[in-house]
Amino acid sequence: MYYPYFIAYMASGFVISLVIFFWALNKGQFNNQQRARFLALESHAAAGPIKLSRKGRLHAVILLIMASAGLVTSMIAVTLIVLNLVG
Amino acid sequence: MDRMEESLQNNNPTAKAFTLTSAAWFALATSFGMIAAGYLIAPDFMANIEFIHFGRARPMHVNAVLFGFVTPGLLAAAFYFIPRLLRTELYSHKLGVFNAIFWNITVLSGMIGISFGYTQGREYAELPWPVDIMVVISFTLVVINLLLTVRNRVEPILYVSIWYGMAAVILTACTYCIGNVIWKPDTGALVGIPDAILLWFYGHNIFGLLLTPLALAAAYYVLPIETRSPLYSHTLSLIGFWSLIVVYTHIGTHHLLQVPVPTWLKTISIVDSIAMVIPVMVVLINLWLTVKGKLGAIHASIPAKFIFTGTIFYFFVNIQGSMMALPVVQRITHFNNWVVGHAHIGVFGFAGVTALGALYFILPRITNKPLYSKFLADLQYWLVLIGITGFAIVLTIVGLIQGNAWYNGETLYRTLPEIQPYYVLRASLGAFIMIGAYLGLYNIIRTLYFNRGAST
Ligand code: HEM
Ligand code: HEM
Numbered sequence: 187m188y189y190p191y192f193i194a195y196m197a198s199g200f201v202i203s204l205v206i207f208f209w210a211l212n213k214g215q216f217n218n219q220q221r222a223r224f225l226a227l228e229s230h231a232a233a234g235p236i237k238l239s240r241k242g243r244l245h246a247v248i249l250l251i252m253a254s255a256g257l258v259t260s261m262i263a264v265t266l267i268v269l270n271l272v273g
Numbered sequence: 274m275d276r277m278e279e280s281l282q283n284n285n286p287t288a289k290a291f292t293l294t295s296a297a298w299f300a301l302a303t304s305f306g307m308i309a310a311g312y313l314i315a316p317d318f319m320a321n322i323e324f325i326h327f328g329r330a331r332p333m334h335v336n337a338v339l340f341g342f343v344t345p346g347l348l349a350a351a352f353y354f355i356p357r358l359l360r361t362e363l364y365s366h367k368l369g370v371f372n373a374i375f376w377n378i379t380v381l382s383g384m385i386g387i388s389f390g391y392t393q394g395r396e397y398a399e400l401p402w403p404v405d406i407m408v409v410i411s412f413t414l415v416v417i418n419l420l421l422t423v424r425n426r427v428e429p430i431l432y433v434s435i436w437y438g439m440a441a442v443i444l445t446a447c448t449y450c451i452g453n454v455i456w457k458p459d460t461g462a463l464v465g466i467p468d469a470i471l472l473w474f475y476g477h478n479i480f481g482l483l484l485t486p487l488a489l490a491a492a493y494y495v496l497p498i499e500t501r502s503p504l505y506s507h508t509l510s511l512i513g514f515w516s517l518i519v520v521y522t523h524i525g526t527h528h529l530l531q532v533p534v535p536t537w538l539k540t541i542s543i544v545d546s547i548a549m550v551i552p553v554m555v556v557l558i559n560l561w562l563t564v565k566g567k568l569g570a571i572h573a574s575i576p577a578k579f580i581f582t583g584t585i586f587y588f589f590v591n592i593q594g595s596m597m598a599l600p601v602v603q604r605i606t607h608f609n610n611w612v613v614g615h616a617h618i619g620v621f622g623f624a625g626v627t628a629l630g631a632l633y634f635i636l637p638r639i640t641n642k643p644l645y646s647k648f649l650a651d652l653q654y655w656l657v658l659i660g661i662t663g664f665a666i667v668l669t670i671v672g673l674i675q676g677n678a679w680y681n682g683e684t685l686y687r688t689l690p691e692i693q694p695y696y697v698l699r700a701s702l703g704a705f706i707m708i709g710a711y712l713g714l715y716n717i718i719r720t721l722y723f724n725r726g727a728s729t
Contacts, residue, residue: 188467189535195451195474199522207515215431222507225432226497229357245572252662253585257592259666263673264596267605 285639287369287418289721291349292632292639294377296710296717298341299625301384303707305334310700314693324388332399333387338620339397339479340408341380345373346628347487348415351438353635354494355419358435359426364418372414379407393453393461395468397476402458409455412446433510437490440518441483448478470534473525481521484624486514488587489556491631492580497563499577499634500570505562513555520545520552527598531607539600546598553591560584575650579630582658586622589665590615605680610692611672614665621706622661629657629713636720645719649712656709663702671695 210216305325311318312327319325325333356363363369383404386392391401400408419439423431452475454461454468462468497504504510526534526542564571564581571577593615596602606612633650637643644650671692678688 188463188470192470192538196523200519203515203518210431214429216508216511218430219507222430222432223503223505225358225428225430225507226354226434226494227501227503229354229360230498241572243569243572245578246568249582249585249658252658253589256589256662256665260589260593260669263669264602267602267673267676271601271604 285353286366287363287373288349288353288635288639290370290373291345291352292636292717293721294373295342295346295349295628295632296714298337298380299710300714302334302337302342303710305330305337307700307703307707309334310703314696314700329388332392333384336383336400337380343484343620343624343628345376346632347491350491350631350635351487353639355435355438356422358428358432359423360428361422361425364421364425368414368418372411376411379404379411382407395462395472397479398453398461398472402461405453405455409446409450412442412449415442416446433507433514434490434494436514437486441486445483448475451475466534469529469532470526470538473528476528477525480619484620488583488624488627491627492560492584495576495580495631495634496560499574500564500567502563502567505559509555509559513552513559517552520548530600530603543598547595549591549595557584557588575647576630576634578654579633580627583623583627583630586618586626590619590623605676606672609672609675610668611676614668614672617661617664626657640720640724642724645724646716649716653709653713656705660702660706664699667695667698667702
């Protein structure tokens with residue numbers, strides 16, 4: 187019988203998460219969320235202005251096209267599989 | 274910049290050591306990948322060299338990318354941003370550098386062990402027992418160093434990257450022991466079905482609770498800085514974190530949907546795989562709204578470009594993953610190259626590419642000099658992007674051919690010649706990635722040690 191071990195394993199993970207969650211709640215980790223948004227930016231000395239370029243925009247467009255092509259292709263593939271198996 | 278910030282910026286030998294580790298293993302790991310890809314084209318390729326035949330080159334490749342390249346790359350970034358976000362120093366750089374050296378000895382021992390045939394033969398848990406122990410020690414050292422840094426913090430609030438980073442290393446230190454059954458040194462395994470279940474609890478945790486949170490931690494740190502925008506919502510980011518912890522921890526059984534494991538476990542894993550859409554979309558909506566209107570800025574910055582690309586692959590791999598967890602889809606996609614495609618999109622397209630971006634982000638900051646060559650980094654970006662997109666397409670097509678052939682009861686000898694050209698294509702695309710890895714290694718070594726560029 188191995189179920190009890192797995193259930194104990196999953197349950198202990200859940201309990202530990204709960205303990206940490208309530209620790210964080212009590213420590214006020216979830217209070218000042220507006221300030222928290224800026225923590226990454228504040229951890230850095232102000233960086234210079236961003237240099238934009240046409241090449242940069244071209245990169246962005248090519249990337250977007252590649253990503254959408256990938257997504258559309260796999261959507262089609264999965265739809266065909268499902269139609270094939272169900273139909 | 275005040276004095277403390279300056280000292281934080283100047284000296285980070287730990288991040289440097291992990292950066293070099295990652296770059297070097299990236300080059301080696303892709304070389305092992307090329308060898309494995311070669312065997313799939315021509316099975317007698319390098320015949321009789323037993324140390325690197327397919328059965329050994331494959332686990333060497335997989336373990337080297339996981340434990341040599343991606344994890345140390347993301348850890349290098351964590352050793353940089355965790356102290357900064359907490360406005361303190363890393364607890365101990367001596368420990369950090371020792372940790373990096375020990376880490377390399379560990380991965381190297383694993384490689385040598387596997388190449389001599391010492392393997393435990395369970396996927397992602399191949400490393401022999403003594404090396405397992407070394408991996409656990411390595412992670413424990415990381416946990417000690419980072420936890421004590423968190424305890425010494427000046428900034429009381431833990432930014433989301435810290436939650437993700439800490440969870441990743443602590444959970445892995447625990448699940449690695451359990452998943453590798455380290456209390457049974459002789460086999461490193463339980464017996465029968467329980468072993469498969471345990472292995473995949475662990476296996477999926479490596480992607481979901483090590484690579485994913487470490488990579489998201491880096492993305493949450495780098496993207497706001499590189500686009501000069503505050504995070505869209507910190508609350509949302511914490512919701513994403515907690516839902517990931519709740520949902521991701523027990524979806525491992527979706528690797529075993531075709532196996533006689535208890536139905537309730539399968540059901541939990543399928544439901545949670547679909548539920549993964551929540552933590553994933555929460556993260557992505559948050560990050561994408563943070564950088565909204567800043568696409569130009571992203572592509573003007575090498576680190577942001579890598580990491581933003583990583584987020585797109587993250588979107589892709591998760592949507593794909595949720596669909597693959599449906600039994601009806603998996604009937605075709607299981608046990609073939611579709612899954613290998615998914616694995617490369619996730620481990621490389623998302624986590625690996627994010628690690629590269631994170632390395633390029635910290636490099637000028639830990640050396641106080643500009644990157645040795647922006648051109649080389651840009652070239653690497655394109656080589657990697659073409660390589661991984663090509664992998665995704667080619668491996669998915671091969672997977673569909675294999676899956677359908679199997680489903681329709683076709684014999685193997687008819688399918689093999691059909692898929693050969695795709696294997697040739699995959700190896701050619703692999704060459705792009707491998708060349709990118711070596712260029713990156715050169716660029717990183719030059720930046721770290723032989724960079725005459727003016728100090729910033
Ligand atoms: C919503 C999130 C995800 C879901 C639901 C998911 C689902 C799946 C499923 C169902 C499989 C098993 C496929 C089969 O054997 O038929 C799988 C395999 C795999 N996944 Fe994911 N995935 C997700 C995200 C990721 C991410 C983010 C990564 C990488 C960082 C990743 C890496 C892998 C790898 C490496 C394998 C191959 C395992 C093997 O060797 O068999 N996955 N995934
Ligand atoms: C030169 C580039 C690469 C080549 C030629 C290559 C080739 C391969 C080959 C041949 C396999 C075995 C597939 C099989 O058994 O059919 C494999 C598996 C794998 N590779 Fe790569 N690879 C490359 C780069 C990478 C990178 C950079 C990563 C991650 C950062 C990666 C992650 C993986 C993973 C996780 C698996 C296990 C997949 C599974 O079991 O489903 N690879 N690779």
